[in-house]
Each structure stands twice: as structure tokens, then as C-alpha cells.
Amino acid sequence: MKVVSMSKVKSLTKKSGAASRVKKVNSSGVGTAVADALIIGAGFAGLGSAIRLRQQGVHNVVILERGTEVGGTWRDNTYPGAACDIPSNLYSYSFAQNPDWSRSFSGSGEILAYIHGLVEQFDLLPLIRFQQNVSAIAFDENDGVWHVQTTQGETHVARSVIMASGPLSNASFPNMPGIEKYQGHKIHSAKWDHSYDFTGKKVAVIGTGASAIQIIPELVKQAESVKVFQRTAGWVLPRPDFVTPDWNKSLFRKMPAAQTAMRNALYWGHEAMALGIIWNTPLTNVVEQVAKAHLHGQVRDPWLRRQLTPHFRIGCKRVLISNDYYPALQQPNCKLITWPIATLCEKGIRCAEGIEHQFDCIVFATGFDVCKSGTPFPVTGLNGRELGEEWKRGSQAYKSASVSGYPNLFFTFGPNSGPGHNSALVYMESQIDYAVKGIRTILDDNLKVLDVRPEAQQRFNRQIQKRLAKTNWNSGCKSWYLTEDGFNATMFPGFATQFASQMKAFLSVDYRIVTA
Numbered sequence: 001m002k003v004v005s006m007s008k009v010k011s012l013t014k015k016s017g018a019a020s021r022v023k024k025v026n027s028s029g030v031g032t033a034v035a036d037a038l039i040i041g042a043g044f045a046g047l048g049s050a051i052r053l054r055q056q057g058v059h060n061v062v063i064l065e066r067g068t069e070v071g072g073t074w075r076d077n078t079y080p081g082a083a084c085d086i087p088s089n090l091y092s093y094s095f096a097q098n099p100d101w102s103r104s105f106s107g108s109g110e111i112l113a114y115i116h117g118l119v120e121q122f123d124l125l126p127l128i129r130f131q132q133n134v135s136a137i138a139f140d141e142n143d144g145v146w147h148v149q150t151t152q153g154e155t156h157v158a159r160s161v162i163m164a165s166g167p168l169s170n171a172s173f174p175n176m177p178g179i180e181k182y183q184g185h186k187i188h189s190a191k192w193d194h195s196y197d198f199t200g201k202k203v204a205v206i207g208t209g210a211s212a213i214q215i216i217p218e219l220v221k222q223a224e225s226v227k228v229f230q231r232t233a234g235w236v237l238p239r240p241d242f243v244t245p246d247w248n249k250s251l252f253r254k255m256p257a258a259q260t261a262m263r264n265a266l267y268w269g270h271e272a273m274a275l276g277i278i279w280n281t282p283l284t285n286v287v288e289q290v291a292k293a294h295l296h297g298q299v300r301d302p303w304l305r306r307q308l309t310p311h312f313r314i315g316c317k318r319v320l321i322s323n324d325y326y327p328a329l330q331q332p333n334c335k336l337i338t339w340p341i342a343t344l345c346e347k348g349i350r351c352a353e354g355i356e357h358q359f360d361c362i363v364f365a366t367g368f369d370v371c372k373s374g375t376p377f378p379v380t381g382l383n384g385r386e387l388g389e390e391w392k393r394g395s396q397a398y399k400s401a402s403v404s405g406y407p408n409l410f411f412t413f414g415p416n417s418g419p420g421h422n423s424a425l426v427y428m429e430s431q432i433d434y435a436v437k438g439i440r441t442i443l444d445d446n447l448k449v450l451d452v453r454p455e456a457q458q459r460f461n462r463q464i465q466k467r468l469a470k471t472n473w474n475s476g477c478k479s480w481y482l483t484e485d486g487f488n489a490t491m492f493p494g495f496a497t498q499f500a501s502q503m504k505a506f507l508s509v510d511y512r513i514v515t516a
Contacts, residue, residue: 036060037439038148038158040134043072044115045412045428046164048093051122052436055095058443062156063124064148066133070119072166074112077211079192080218082108085210085239085321089259090266090423096121097259099252105241105321137161138380139407144448144516146408160408160439165376174206174366178344185361189215198222201360204349206341208234212365213320217328219363226334227357229341229349232477233310235291236320267496270422274495277315277421278471288314298326307338315420315472317479367480381406382451394487398457398510399502401434407451407512408442410435415489416464418481420473422496430503437506449514456510467493 036058039046042065053061069075084091088101091111098114106114119125133151140147148156173179173188187193189211203223205216208230219226252259276283291314299305308326310317329336339351348358379387382405390405397403400417401410412431419427442450468474468488473481481490492499 033157034145035062035156035158036443037062037160037162038146038156039063039162039164040137040148041065041072041164041166042067042070042128042130043074043164043166044425045166045432046072046162047115047118047122047124048425048428049162049164049412049432049435050124050127051093051095051118052432053439054122056436056440058436058439061127062158063128064132064134064150064156065128065130068130070124070128071112071115074108074115077108077190077192078194079189079211079215081214082211083214084108084111086270086423087266089263090270091425093118093425094260094263094429097252097256097263099256099259100249101244103241103243105239134165134377136378136380137409138378139382139409141382141407141449144408144514160410160442162410162412162435162439163414164412166413173364176206176341176344178350181346182344182348182362183346184348184359187361187363189363189365196361198361200224202358203227204229204357204359204362205365206349206362207365207367208232209365209367210318210320211367213322213325215363215365216334217324220328220331220334224333227337227359228329228334229337230307231340232312232317233308234317234320235288235310235314236294236308236322236325237287237291238294239321239323241323267422267426271495271497273421277319278473278493280313280472280475284314284472295326299330301330304329304336307336312477313472313475316475316477317481319420379406379409381409391489393485394483394489396457396461396489398452398460399434400492401431401503402438402452402457402511404452404454404457407449408438408447410438416461416468416492417499418491419496419499420491426496427492427499430500434503434506441506441508445513446516447513448516449512451512451514453510453512464493 037053037060039049039061042063046063046065047070050061050063067075083105085105087104088106089097092098092114096118098117102110131152132154134148135151136149138147145157145159146161148158148161173186185196187196198219199222201223202225203219204227205212205219206229208228212228213236216226216228273287275281276287295305295308299308328334337351337357339353339355342350342352344362345356348356349362350356375388375391381387385405387403387406395415397411397415400414403409412428412435414431417427417431438450441447465488468491471491471493473479473491474488482488
């Protein structure tokens with residue numbers, strides 16, 4: 001596919017407000033044009049949903065985006081070294097493949113350019129209302145529509161809604177003791193301060209997860225010193241990252257089938273990894289040995305190797321991919337700290353053994369506010385029920401896409417749809433196509449209400465939780481996959497092929513239907 005320049009996209013973005021087909025409305029919604037589908041979020045999921053809806057003949061579509069540009073997570077995460085840990089040919093849509101990836105694992109800028117390319121290729125800008133931050137949505141059973149309110153004072157009305165805001169869309173500083181006392185500079189990995197100059201600075205990095213291991217090698221190149229505060233060592237696998245030769249790009253442009261074949265090979269290779277990561281099998285030990293060999297090959301010091309050796313089964317936490325994280329930790333200006341943090345203080349961090357480390361800047365690579373037990377804004381369904389209240393002890397849905405009591409509402413990256421071994425976009429495509437089938441059913445049969453039956457949702461979740469109990473995610477470690485009481489509302493316990501098979505069938509018998 002064609003990837004447009006960032007300057008051109010920004011120019012188009014500025015024009016989109018005037019080009020939007022949706023009129024401004026008052027807070028009561030009176031006189032509002034009713035959209036067939038309203039999408040919340042203009043990241044990968046939201047844009048993909050709009051594309052697939054149009055391809056299935058649904059053109060009365062509105063996208064509400066709280067930012068001033070598209071891109072979601074990849075627009076917001078601009079920290080040094082930001083990149084995807086899934087190969088580019090697999091971390092893209094199958095219906096919009098890009099033959100011009102510069103390398104096998106692309107950086108955030110190139111991924112964001114791909115997202116902007118989707119907007120131009122499929123002419124999505126007229127659908128998007130920028131700077132529309134959704135504050136609440138509520139279902140009107142009498143009219144069979146959703147009322148969507150924004151903090152800008154507008155109300156939009158739609159026959160169906162797709163929640164495409166994503167699980168990694170909100171981030172904040174962690175609630176750590178003494179954080180308000182620290183007087184130095186603070187940066188969160190998801191809200192990077194590009195104006196701050198790290199040259200000659202003493203820097204702390206809190207966290208050793210997926211973002212941290214990309215940030216640390218870049219900071220080591222700039223800062224006077226970097227101290228990395230590790231709570232738990234993670235499993236790290238090598239990253240087979242190579243520059244894409246020109247002949248390869250030319251081949252993919254001239255023969256799209258060759259790129260599809262490459263994508264399929266990557267897909268099945270990652271599917272095989274499920275046998276070692278999702279469940280405890282003989283292959284689990286093989287994958288762990290590969291990670292240990294990677295550690296031994298890159299870290300010479302026995303004590304440092306011991307500190308970096310995980311004490312949980314691979315797959316229980318997110319598996320990390322990096323070639324330069326271990327070498328960065330061994331640079332003269334970098335040090336790994338494994339003592340627990342007791343508190344932050346005015347000039348730095350005090351650890352449990354009593355030593356105070358002083359810093360000019362602290363980088364918090366502490367992850368996102370992943371919504372496992374609530375909703376990002378109030379969602380009101382039938383009879384005034386509130387989804388955030390119902391999800392307080394852990395979110396549940398039917399096939400991750402529908403929730404009983406909340407008709408005509410569909411989720412991308414809904415409960416128990418997370419992958420542990422394959423591309424998130426593979427799972428996302430299946431959810432999007434499922435939502436499109438539901439919306440087409442509403443429009444084709446002129447339905448007011450398409451509401452999954454509670455018994456169907458309960459049956460589905462009993463099966464999911466039974467299967468999750470046998471996975472490595474539920475094997476005892478603490479991770480962002482689980483709620484505080486250990487409920488797994490995040491991951492799908494199976495292959496991507498199983499997830500796609502689950503989402504392929506839209507069973508009307510599992511839904512309560514009310515016609516208009």
C-alpha cells in the first residue's frame with residue numbers, strides 16, 4: 001500500500017473538521033442525524049472497523065477521536081527506540097498490506113505512517129471528528145439508539161457503537177510512595193517529553209517491561225548515567241531484525257501474492273510458538289532454553305546473569321524481544337538495581353536497603369492503565385445498568401465482542417481477546433469482522449435491539465475461565481493480564497486460528513432480538 005508523508009497527513013487532518021459529514025448538535029441530541037455505526041477511537045481498531053464497514057456497504061459511519069490526529073497508541077508512544085515486537089508484515093492488516101516496510105521489525109514512526117496511509121487510501125478523513133473526547137454513552141431502548149456524549153458538549157446518536165479506544169490508550173504516573181516529593185524531572189514512557197535533553201544527566205528508569213527495554217539502550221547513548229530499577233526479571237528472546245532489501249520491496253509490489261505467502265509463513269510460525277508460551281509443554285522448556293542461551297551469550301558476568309534470570313514460567317508475563325537490552329545494561333554508565341523501591345524522595349529514589357540514589361530525571365516505564373475491571377467512561381445499558389459497576393471484579397463478554405444488557409454495542413480488544421504469541425492485528429481483524437456482521441444484521445433486519453442473551457455469555461465465560469486455568473498466564477506470577485484478585489479478563493486461551501473460528505460464526509440464536 002502507499003504510505004503518505006507525515007506533513008501531508010497533518011495537512012489533511014486540519015481540513016477534516018470542515019469535511020466531516022456529521023453536524024454539530026446540541027446536548028439533547030434534538031435534530032441529530034442518526035449514524036448507522038459510530039466508532040470511538042481512530043487508531044488501528046477504529047480505522048480498520050470503518051474500512052470493513054464500508055467494504056460491506058455501511059457508509060453512514062462516524063469516528064470520534066479525542067486527539068488531533070489519527071494513530072492511537074502509535075501516535076502517543078514516541079519514546080526513543082519505540083518499535084513493534086511483531087514482524088511488520090504480520091503487524092498490519094491482511095486487506096491493506098504494505099510492500100515498503102524498511103525492515104522486518106519497524107519503528108513507531110513507520111507504523112504511524114502506515115496508519116496515516118490507511119486514512120488516505122480508504123478516504124477515511126471525512127468520517128472522523130477530531131478533538132471529540134467521549135465522556136459517556138447510554139442506550140435508548142425505545143428508539144434503539146445509542147446517545148454518545150463528548151466533553152466538548154456534543155451528543156451523537158447511532159444505531160450501533162464500536163468501542164475501539166483500545167486497552168493501551170491511557171497512561172499515568174504510578175501511585176508510588178513519595179512521588180509527589182520528587183523535585184526532579186519526571187517522564188512517562190507513553191507521554192514522552194522530547195524537549196528534555198538527557199545529555200550529561202543522571203537518569204533512573206523504573207520498569208523493565210516491553211517499553212523499558214527499548215528506551216534503556218537509547219538513554220545509555222545520551223545520559224551521563226542510567227540506573228535501571230527492576231522488580232522482576234523477564235524472559236527475553238532474540239529479535240531477528242533485518243533491513244529489507246530493495247529487491248524484496250519490488251517483489252512485493254509486483255507480486256502481492258509473494259507478500260501474502262510471507263505473511264502466512266510468519267503467522268504459522270507464531271502459531272507454533274503458542275505451544276511453548278500459552279501452555280506448559282515440552283516446547284516450553286525449548287523456548288526457555290533459547291532465552292537462557294540468549295542471556296548467556298550476551299551477559300558475561302555471572303551475578304548479573306543471575307539477577308536477569310526469571311523465576312517464573314515463560315509466558316506467565318509478556319515475553320520480551322530485544323537484541324540490545326542486555327548489552328546496554330553492561331555499558332559503563334548503566335547499572336541494574338534489584339532492591340525494591342521504598343520511596344521516592346526530593347532528589348531521587350530510596351531503596352529498601354536504605355541507599356538513596358539521586359537523579360536529574362526519572363523515566364517511568366510502568367505501563368498503561370489497562371482497563372481490566374471497569375470502563376474508560378460511563379456506559380449505560382438497559383434499565384440504567386452501568387457496565388463499569390458490573391465489571392468491577394473483572395470484565396466479561398460474549399466472544400469478547402458483546403455484553404449482555406448493552407445492545408448494539410461491540411468491542412475491539414474486548415475481554416479475553418488478548419494474544420500472547422501472535423499479532424494483535426490478527427485478533428483485531430476477527431473482532432472487527434464480527435462487529436460488522438452484527439451491524440449488518442441490525443441494518444438488514446431493521447432491528448432496534450440486538451442483545452446477547454445472559455445465559456450465552458455465562459456459558460462462554462465458564463468455558464474461557466476453565467481453559468485459562470490450564471495456561472501459563474494463570475500459573476502463579478503477577479502480571480498486568482490479571483486483576484488484583486487473580487481473575488484473567490485479558491487473554492484468550494488458545495491459538496489465533498481458534499479465535500478466528502470462534503468469531504467467524506455470528507449466531508443470532510444467542511441474541512435477544514427486537515425489531516423496529
